[in-house]
Amino acid sequence: MLARVSSTPTFKRLPRAVREQQMLDAAVKVFSRRGFHAASMDEIAEDAGISKPMVYAYLGTKEELFVACLHREGTRMMEAIAGAAASDLPADERLWRGLRAFFRFVGAHRDGWAVLYRQARGEQPFAGELATMRGRLVEVVAGMLDHALRAEGREVGPTDLEVVAYALVGATESLADWLADHTEADPEKTATRMMNVAWLGAAQLLHGTTWHPPTP
Amino acid sequence: MLARVSSTPTFKRLPRAVREQQMLDAAVKVFSRRGFHAASMDEIAEDAGISKPMVYAYLGTKEELFVACLHREGTRMMEAIAGAAASDLPADERLWRGLRAFFRFVGAHRDGWAVLYRQARGEQPFAGELATMRGRLVEVVAGMLDHALRAEGREVGPTDLEVVAYALVGATESLADWLADHTEADPEKTATRMMNVAWLGAAQLLHGTTWHPPTP
Amino acid sequence: MLARVSSTPTFKRLPRAVREQQMLDAAVKVFSRRGFHAASMDEIAEDAGISKPMVYAYLGTKEELFVACLHREGTRMMEAIAGAAASDLPADERLWRGLRAFFRFVGAHRDGWAVLYRQARGEQPFAGELATMRGRLVEVVAGMLDHALRAEGREVGPTDLEVVAYALVGATESLADWLADHTEADPEKTATRMMNVAWLGAAQLLHGTTWHPPTP
Amino acid sequence: MLARVSSTPTFKRLPRAVREQQMLDAAVKVFSRRGFHAASMDEIAEDAGISKPMVYAYLGTKEELFVACLHREGTRMMEAIAGAAASDLPADERLWRGLRAFFRFVGAHRDGWAVLYRQARGEQPFAGELATMRGRLVEVVAGMLDHALRAEGREVGPTDLEVVAYALVGATESLADWLADHTEADPEKTATRMMNVAWLGAAQLLHGTTWHPPTP
DNA sequence: CATGAATGAGTGTTCATTCAT
DNA sequence: CATGAATGAACACTCATTCAT
Incomplete structure (x- = not known):
């Protein structure tokens, strides 16, 4: 020493x-x-x-250092997703490729994911930073949905769209947490499962089916 | 002085x-x-x-105090949900009432929610505590789905069921985060939106529709 | 509760x-x-x-409480010794009975001894209190020695007498510590051993034998 | 400020x-x-x-710091003694030089002595640490006595030897306490006095004189 | 008489951050 | 460029001591 x-x-x-x-x-x-x-x-x-x-x-400083980590990991993730989900593909194909790329990234960078979400979510100073990144994801997803809807000749209010996208992103993050905690789990399979939940739900939306609270 | x-x-x-x-x-x-x-x-x-x-x-100690907060808020939340979603209702009605109770709770206890999820998720010592609570939620949701499926004469593997439930819970938490951040938002409406996403997706599942990755 | x-x-x-x-x-x-x-x-x-x-x-207060303990234990000990070593006995008999009573006391009140000496010695506020008690012991022992010396027609300077007495008391305390730490040890035997060391040394002194540093 | x-x-x-x-x-x-x-x-x-x-x-930590003090002071003391009492000297000469070195050390490092003994004895966490050091001293003294005894063709049981050595060490520590409290006292003289007590008693032991409790 | 409730004051320990070399 | 040395500031936790009931 x-x-x-x-x-x-x-x-x-x-x-x-x-x-x-x-x-x-x-x-x-x-x-x-x-x-x-x-x-x-x-x-x-x-x-x-x-x-x-x-x-x-x-x-x-420590905070700046953390933000730097956030930036690098976030950028890497966005690039991985964006690189996989080219915008000239059909909607379901785009969604699938994006999800797959995302879960692959999480599976390969469990550390990065933990920094990105688990840490950043809890600490106020970084909540904003994170919100921005998540916002971009939500936008992308909402864009996909909107695109698909219009292709079907349908349209949904922007808030509804955003909330649905938000929910999908949340579900995805949740499964990403699950993946990060289960070292043995297969990213590919997790992506497929998420796709099932997401696409089936979204497909309904695309076809105009909706649910309303019972009027008592 | x-x-x-x-x-x-x-x-x-x-x-x-x-x-x-x-x-x-x-x-x-x-x-x-x-x-x-x-x-x-x-x-x-x-x-x-x-x-x-x-x-x-x-x-x-500080940790014990935090755990005590976790327990109190968690118990309150579970009670609110359980009290609302009686098990002798039809599946969709139960889901709807549970979701509504949940979002109402989050809307009324934004502080408690922040303690429960945003803080606990990030700090290792409490991750377990939280995982248990979330686990109970996932179980309840999975139970609802399973019940509905069987009523339709269908059945799904337990892992798939769990993952779907996990995704739904994740989506719900995500919207809860969103609700906690938007003071002006209406819990009722948020619940309806979540119900749309959840129920429509689940309904597909109930009817046996699934999605498979394209074989290139 | x-x-x-x-x-x-x-x-x-x-x-x-x-x-x-x-x-x-x-x-x-x-x-x-x-x-x-x-x-x-x-x-x-x-x-x-x-x-x-x-x-x-x-x-x-806590300090006063500790002093109260000191007093009670010290008094008990002094009484035990004084009661055993009546002043009308021959010197060796007195010493022997005193020592035996002392080690019996320590053996029977290991707790009290620990409070008395091990604690009090280290904490300044009580050092004085303790010094007084030990002083009385030293005086008694010195008195015995002086008495025996005069009976032999000999005399020793008061400082020398005090220091010898001090050393004997120190040796005794040391063995008392040892006894307090060895639950299985026999107080009687320990007293005999101490008597050997003390009396043999003192006997020399009584007979006028002394040791001088070599003059180089 | x-x-x-x-x-x-x-x-x-x-x-x-x-x-x-x-x-x-x-x-x-x-x-x-x-x-x-x-x-x-x-x-x-x-x-x-x-x-x-x-x-x-x-x-x-504070405890570690205290132990570090103990180690340094203890080592210094042991070195002072060991350096003075070379093992190729006659027994009484060794004992004398060792004692003199010891009292010189105590006289010169009154602080160190207080840390070493007065503090350490009272606080449980350090009692063991101290016992080890005292044990080494006792061993050395017992060794000297045994050596001298064998030179005289005599032998004493190991427990008796140890207890005698223990008593001598105790007497010495007691005088060291006395010396530490009397700033004006002369280490040299104190050593001589201790030597008188110790050597005269030991000499008796060497010549086979013993004392037995009266059988009443 | 007896006690649960309450606190002021202090201690050990840690850590992000910065100079001087 | 690189680092060992150094610190200010804070925080969790404890405990002797005292009221109000």
Whole structure:
């Protein structure tokens, strides 16, 4: 510990970009394992194999660091989804590919997902950040539904559309939580199940079936 | 230092049970506003109009206090739902009444909901506690679906049933989040919307329609 | 716990003197087990089967309570010794009886000994209290030695006498510690051993043998 | 609040080893003066001219800090004794030099002695730590006695030997306490006195004289 | 007489953050 | 560029002590 031989400094003087990625990797890992508050900058720095002042120099305060994690993971996720669900496909195909890409991402980045949702949801400072990202997802889903509806010659009020989309996104997140907790579970199968719930429900909507509260 | 006027001691020497409720009220409020970690026992005690040692004497450590909040709010919620959805009603009626009770509860106890889900989900020590409660909800929902299915002469594998129920619960929680964030929103309407998504999707399931991934 | 049936209050309204002895018993026990600081008034009160305010009403603050324990145990011990070593016996007989009474006392009141010495020695507020008691012991022992010396026609300077007496008392305390820690040990045997060390050394002194540092 | 003049920062950024010694010095002093419980980490830190977190970073919790003090002082003492009493000397010479070194040490490190014995004896968590150290002393003394006995062609049962050694160590500690309390006392003289008591008693033992309780 | 209810004051401990080297 | 050294500020938790009933 104390006697650190100064020769062969094991990967020093790396370019800034690389170092930043190492730090973010470490941060995502530690935030995911411990939660935002319980995570300590010491542990993150140590896990990144770097000293604390460097973390501050490169990525700022703890909150900023967390936001940086959020951004990176969120962007990666959105890219994975967007890359899979090209907009020139039929609606069900788009939805399926998007869902599959999403669950694949969650399955492969369980840490990232934990940071993204489980942590961010609970801590006020990041709720906004997260809301934005989720908002984009909701928009995409609502867009798909609207597109499909119009193709059928039907139309639904924007609020209803949004709420349905919101519910679908919520159901998806819920299954993502479930997936993140079950290491052995298969992302592909989970996607299929979600597709069943989502598409069947949405299909009804597309055909104009609705439910009304009984008038007592 | 602080000149405390000695007249009208504003509610001193209350019996234990009363004080405990006051404390829980304050705790739910503060936990909800600040989050578990950011909340301080000082603030909770002050908000309850009592000294810190009393909080410890009656309700234990911070974690135990949080769990107590969880229990009280969770129990209240479950009771509200169970009381509304009597088991001798037809499936759709039960679902509808349960959902309505749920959204009414969330609308009326936005603080409690925040404590229950937003906080508990993120903090490892309480994840288990929460998982149990959610598990009970999932079971109830799955039971409803199964009951309805059998009435139609159909049957679905237990895992599929559970996942569908899980997704529905997730969707519901998501809308509850949305409701908690939109003070002006109407619980009744939100319930109706959720019912649309849930029931229409479930109805499909009931009729045996399923979706399969395209085989490329 | 909460529902305490009010009939048969198990020994209430005892006369003050009895209650005080109960409290002291409890206090000695708890102080002995936990140490002065680690002991809590709550535990003492509970162990005495009485409420805290009563303890304060009867025996004062924690420090005063500890001093009360010290006094009672110290007095008991001194009485046991004094009663055994009547001053009209020959010196060795007196010493032997005194030692035997002492080790018997320690053996029978291990708790009291722990309070008396092990606790009191370490805590400044009581060091003086204790020094007085030990001083009396040293005086008694020095008196014995002086008496025996004069009987032999010899005399020793008062400081030397005191220091020798001090050393003997120290040796005795040390063996008392040892005895208190070894529940199975026999007080009688321990007394014999101490007598060997003490008397043989003292006997030399009585006969005028002395040791001088080598002059280099 | 406290106007701290910014010039001459009085010893900042010292290497770790130095700071640790400063802390231990301060800790020994404060523990000695106040006792373990009454001592506060704040006072120790302030006395060391450093902030509390540094104390925790370098030497751990309060208990660990106390143990560290115990170790340092104990080691110093043992080294002082061992260095003085070379094993190739005659028994009485060894004993004398050992005693002298011991009392010199106590006289010069009265704080250390208080920490070592007066505090440690009373607080359960450290009793074991201390027992070990005293045990080593007892062994050394018993070894000396045994050596001398065998040289005289005599032998004594191991328990008797140990108890005698125990008594001698106890007497010595007792005089050390006395010395620590009397600032003006001369360690050299105290050592001589102890030697008289010890050696004269031991000499008797060496020559086979024993005392037996009168059979009434 | 006896007690449950109540608290002020203090302590150990942690951690994000920043200099001086 | 990189880091060990350093700290301010806060927080959970405890306990001796005292009223009001």
